[in-house]
Amino acid sequence: MLIDLHCHTWPRSACSALEPLELARLAAERGLDGICLTEHDRAWAPDELEALRAAAPIAIFHAVELTTDLGHILAFGLPAAAFSASAREVAAAAVEAGALLFLAHPARDGLLRVxxxxxxxxxxxxxxxGSDSRLxxxxxxxxxxxxxxxxxxxSDAHTAAEVGRAATRFAGRPTSDADLLEALRSGAYEALLLD
Ligand SMILES: [Zn+2]
Ligand SMILES: [Zn+2]
Known part of the structure; x- marks a missing residue:
């Protein structure tokens, strides 16, 4: 199962030009089975997420990309109450919640601070x-x-052209955010650049 684990939509990510349903449709057209919404520093409201899931042609998962003192962090399974700009605070909350943290685009800027x-x-x-260079x-x-x-x-998609440029291939078929977290924890997946 092919899931794009990094996407931004407007208006929840102000820098994105992609409406959520447009993103889901484009991702489906480009062969993805699911997308994970990772807006900058904010969570989707549960009712809005449910409405999108009902309308979308592919599976919709939900996580977040936090802006922190160590760079951007993709956090899966982290409650919104624990969102913070302090990576140390986020890490402590992740241990408590059983969340998983991945350093986003580490060669762009993040790892230098770690x-x-x-x-x-x-x-x-x-x-x-999908937004980083080959190198x-x-x-x-x-x-x-x-x-x-x-x-x-x-993909780190913010525009239509960027949708589907990269994804994660899972051995299993997660259908909920809890499933996705378990699938990540299992390690049975691989990162892919697509073209
Ligand atoms: Zn980022
Ligand atoms: Zn991003």
């Missing part, structure tokens, strides 16, 4: 990012090998 101690906050990194993705994929879980992949 120390021997704070690298422990992350189970892995984003190894394939940045090669570097990120190399970095992912140093972590306990494989790297993830996502």
């Amino acid at each position: 120390t021997r101690e704070t690298v422990e906050f992350f189970v892995s990194v984003e190894a394939a990012n 940045q993705n090669i570097a990120a994929a190399g970095l992912a090998k140093g972590f306990r879980l494989p790297g993830i992949g996502g």
Whole structure:
């Protein structure tokens, strides 16, 4: 099952030009089975998420991309009450909630800020990012090998042209956010750049 684990939609991510349903339709056309909404620093309201899921042609998952002092973090399974700009606070909350943290686009800027101690906050990194360069993705994929879980992949789409450029292929077929978290925890997936 192919899921794009990094997408931004308007208006919840002000920098995105993609309406949620448009994103879902484009992702379906381009062969994806699901997308995970990762807006910047904010969660979707549960009722709005439910309405989108009912209308979308593919599976919709929900996580977040947090802007922190260690760079951008993709957080899966983290309650909105724990969103913070302090990576240390986010990491403590993730342990408590059983959430998983991946350092986003690590070769763009993030890893430079991570120390021997704070690298422990992350189970892995984003190894394939559709908005990064080929060299940045090669570097990120190399970095992912140093972590306990494989790297993830996502388009980081903000516009129609970027939809479907990268994704994560799962061995299983997650159908809920809880399933997705378990699938990530299992390590049975791989990051892919698509074209
Ligand atoms: Zn980012
Ligand atoms: Zn992003």
